[in-house]
Amino acid sequence: MTRFLGLLGGWCARHGRIVLALWVVLAAGLMGGSLALGRPVSNDASIPGTDAQRAHDLMKEGFGPGYATGGTVQLLLYSPDGKLTEEPRKQAVERSVAAMRTMPHVVQVDTPFRKGGIASNLQIGVITVKMQGNDPDKAGETTQALADAAAPARDAGLEVVAADDSNPASKEIKTGPSEVIGVICALLVLVFAFGTLVAAMVPIFAALVSVATGLGVIGLLGYVVDMPKQAGIMSTMIGLGVGIDYALFLLSRHRKLLADGVPVVESVRRTVASSGGAVVFAGGTVIIALSALMLAGFPLLSTLGWVTGISVVFAVLTSVTLVPALLGLLGHRVNALRIPLVRGRSSTRGGGSGWAGLGAWVARRPWRVLIGSVLVLAALAAPALALKLGPLDEGYAAKDSPGRRAYELMATAFGPGSNGPLIVVAELPEKVSGAGDATVKRIADEVAGIDGVAHVSDPKVNSSGRSVLLQTISDYAPSDPQAAEVVRRVRDVSIPGVQVHVGGKVAGLTDAGDRMAERTPLVIGVVVLLSALLLLLAFRAPVVAVKAAVMNLVSLGAAFGALALVFSIGLGSGLVGMDAPADSSYLQTLFFSVPIESYVPLMLFAVLFGLSMDYEVFLLTAVRQAHVRHGDNSRAVAEGLGSTGRVITSAALIMVAVFVAFIAYPDAMVKTFGVGLAVAIAVDATVIRGFLVPATMVLLGRANWWCPRWLDRLLPNLSVEGHEEEDPAPRAGRAQEPVGAGR
Template identity: 35%
Template sequence: MMPTENPPPDGVLARLARFCFRRRRLVVLAWIVGVLAVAFAGFGYGADYDNDFSGGDSGSAKAQRIVERHFPEQQGDTLTLAVKADRGIDDPAVRRKVEKVIAELADSPVTGPVTSPYQDGSLVTADRRIARTTIPLTVKEPPKSDVKPLVDAVEDASGDGVALGLGGEMAEKAETPGQGPAEGVGVLAAAVILFVAFGSLVAMGLPIVTALMAILGGIATIRLVGYVMPAPDFTVIVAALIGLGVGIDYALFIVTRYKEALQDGDGPEAAAVKAITTAGHAVLFAGTTVMIALLGLTVVGQRLITGVAVAAALTVLVTMAAAVTLLPAFLGFTGHRINSLRLPRRSGRGPARERRTPAERWAGVVQGRPLIAATLAGAGLLVLAAPLLSMRLSLPDASVQPHDRSSYTSHTIVSEGFGPGYGAPLIFATETGARSDLGPVVAAVRATKGVASVTPPRISRDGQAAIFMAFPATGFQDEATPELVHHLRDDVLPRAPGGADVRLGGPNAVAIDFSADIGARLPLMIAVVVAMSLVLLVALVRSVTIALQAAVLNLLSIGAAYGVLVAIVQWGWLGRPLGFPTETPIASWVPMLMFALLFGLSMDYEVFLVSRIREEYERSGDTRTAVTRGLVRTAKVITAAAAIMVAVFTTSLLGPDVAVKQIGLGMAVAVLIDATIVRMVLVPAVMEMCGKANWWMPGRRKQVPSAIPQVEETAGV
């Protein structure tokens, strides 16, 4: 191994590393006290989550504002009790059971008056086998501890030919279990991979401890920032997955460089300084790239998505800070004991110089037939991306929840008895006042194909607004429902007398508008993220050609991940074994969040590989030799880092949240594709074909020394 130059003693990162190494007790204590203080404030007094995806100037947002101003009694959430009795609800034993459940629901401190289906015939089907009733909630968002007993009471009453289910958003949240062992399994999997890669329990533990402390501080900070940037409840899970993945990876690069420096004869302090000024420099660039990609989500213009972007970026920022401050302090405690508690390894026999590594042999195969390799790999990615063309966006509802949930039971009973559209009501609202005759509008909506039923219009107490509801003949997730909403807005309402002033809203319309808005703004977000990342990469690698290669190849790998996600989640291929109860559209926020994260992470791997290739090119002047050596030197670290990412993201499939499972699966597939097909096949094949054109930069007259020698050293393992 060629000796590396010591970093300049007056560099910022060098001074930071020395301070953290020498004052390690102070640094560790400051991190512990700081994390505990932030955790106490964040988890104890942090802002509540906000799951209201309505807003802006969409039709559903305008309808919601009318309802809020003139129908305050409509603001509370509701629960829906559904009953299905084989013997009919009038059977004496069934009636006693149903009335007992209704009494328990009505006696709760968070519910209002409940109308019994025995008092209102419209709540019962004609054959008297299915009934429903609505339970108003007196608290806007009651705690799960108050709603869960209601769900349990309904579930306990089921049996003996009677099925009961309790639906509604609050019921879904109350019966949804916590994330459970998912993150724990991810940490365990990462520990096994690190142990195999490093062969030492001490070296394995440092990245994990560093990442866990950073994640705890990051998530607590998210709760505090929520007062300024509200975010939905899935933000914490997403941030934990991202923080765990990048936190362990970043620490992996630094510990790897530290071990190399010790092997080169440096002392512990010099090795820590070298690790931070080389691998730490790369970590700062990598983390900044991920943050820029995440903050690109702000161009979507959705306040909750902005909240998710800021929260995830904050988590990455904290992991970066921990990697370059807390980790060198830990290294100060370990010193030469970094290799303690080693994994027994068999020593190979025979002349090592004569044996070619698997990575070297693979590089020879790819470079020997670069056009064939690039064509086959590119065609494979395009085939995987093909399902992307049929992607549909929506928000999860009760119909896509696990089938053992009470909310799913309620959904199926109500759909059977009153039609699938009962769970997807459309609310029509107008501020034209009591003098307005909504009769023609109601008649036009009722006559529209795809509308099952319409309620009579109701005037507000102040006489300044009116609303009525329509129930589609199709369900929340059916493709025909969004088509019906667009048809009503674009064709039916404008042509009906007075219909131009009527706004169409409701939970279903909110999901449709949100998905449509995301779909319309996604291209802009992609363009912004790609452009910003290109500028950053050109500044780092000093090559327009390589930056363009990276952008195109990253888009290919992300498109392939989208296609696999659609095939599994939307088409149902292997969906049930992977934890998806039924075929469902992709959650609206998943594609754009996936893109921002994956583009940033892919650029990280690109830097670790290409920077090493550039260093070897400047030594040899031969692209083929540089690609071979660069691939050999980075294969191990990229494989280990990708394996950790895949393991962490895959564990999301163990959790209960369907949308989080989607993003976890998509991220795992994308990282796997990026670290194998893209980094190990396409990048070396394309660079082999481009030759000296790889290093083209406008205005460059001669080859200049690399502007980033510190970053280039990080790729070695």
């Protein structure tokens, strides 16, 4: 692989204009085509094989408009100055209802003045609009059009807001200033790392091209596969981070070779042959980790996994082709436009002396460093025991958002459970004549008598007479863990010959949580094993491969601890933009607890495991390279940390800046990812790579690079850092060296 990457890097450096033109045309074409054709997305958050999915399928069979295609839209009305039933407010509401009935795809509009449509104080009411044949992917546009049709009600002084009944896949997360802030922060870090504006712009440009290309591909893939709306933001977040980091590692190596007097093209060739291999392996671990999400059994999560992997693929491709092309075109001008008062030390030979000193310090006292690091990491991970998983409802949306306002009005008027009604669909053993059948009545009575059920609608029998539907309101908000318990109690209803299924948003998220808990061990096991195998192929050292996998799991503990501290315990939730209810006390506002979606930890695990492995690969390649030169284990650890510490820290700081910038998004899911990723990367690049990994490598001594002869013969020679160029001795000879003698 080293030889191939060297040839590729040298060719790209010599034909820089062609490579640059090809990437720019590709990025512009794909992104332009995606924007011109639109980006179709799917609101499908189905989980095949679950009870909620069965209820959803039955609900579409013969229950009339609103239950098949098209769905239902609810508009909340609030009269701050009097009752809705008073004139002229009532007339304004009726005119609004009449306007909605004339709109396309609307087949039924229920006024607030029906049974159950208005609150007991007569100030809050709900208009229910049932649609037929409306495109689910245009639900947002339809809702806005219906809200606009309620202009007569607004003119009469009424507040009109649309209730949010979306599922996790249909929450559109639009791009905003966070991407710009992240790029600016990354540019500042690069300027301080390199000291020149031209060098700082190379990773930024390469990352932007890779992100644009990836987003273009993702946008076009929406025409052939279901594409959740979070795909773009997740790809942008990860693509920016890894794209800048990979280019940074290559650029740092290239500038050092230039400083040593190596000609430009030869420097690029050596850089791609060595550090390019580390980039390929590091990107491979991220892609493996993300691909393993396909085993989670949750289509939304699986799609997010492989779609995010696309951004990593393009980050790797631009790093080993576009970056060499840019370096070849720039030549020594890569050090041009030096910034006054900023001294970039990445290219100087003494730039890593501080980190080398730290490595030597760790090597002299490995046991103390190991114990201290473990204690620090244990303290950071301890809050993870309080991690609270659960569905996020609109009660946690931004305080000034329409969804939050509608949620609060609905809860005030009809109880907290009205924001997440349970759709109970029972399959009957035989055809019934109608809602007055004894079996139907018994089902309704059984459901109504369950602890935690506040209200059950009149039963509705489908056209075949073989299913009955009950809309059930629980006593608990959708995010309350007790709401999931109510779902389970309803499913436990036992009537001979009757199969009771529960659907709706709460039931679906409950099933998603159960599926995640069931599949999590499988996903974790596959990710750890495949990543360890990839490291084994890269370094031919079983102990190093296993140790690296364990270290990455340790960094995850710190990430989950931070999530629990900020969201589950609530310490700092206000600082990341999570607004407590308006009637909360000061203490409740200070410790505002927010549940974390059940699929977020598994997605975070995959992303973080892959990103943590990046730094492990870059550190280990430097240590391995030093060890191959002289065979002294402790010295190799110190030199490896010294040569990579500054670069890894700069790369981590860039990632942290990018992820922190995304915390500003109003979406709670993006906030949780931003906090978790930022904390994990910061801890990984400092405590783990700076102290824990070097200490364990010193203590392991010769065991680090031990490999049984039979395994050495079986493994293909896939050198990461160009060992075959730097150490031409046969593999068998190296395997017999007393590699730990230097300890």
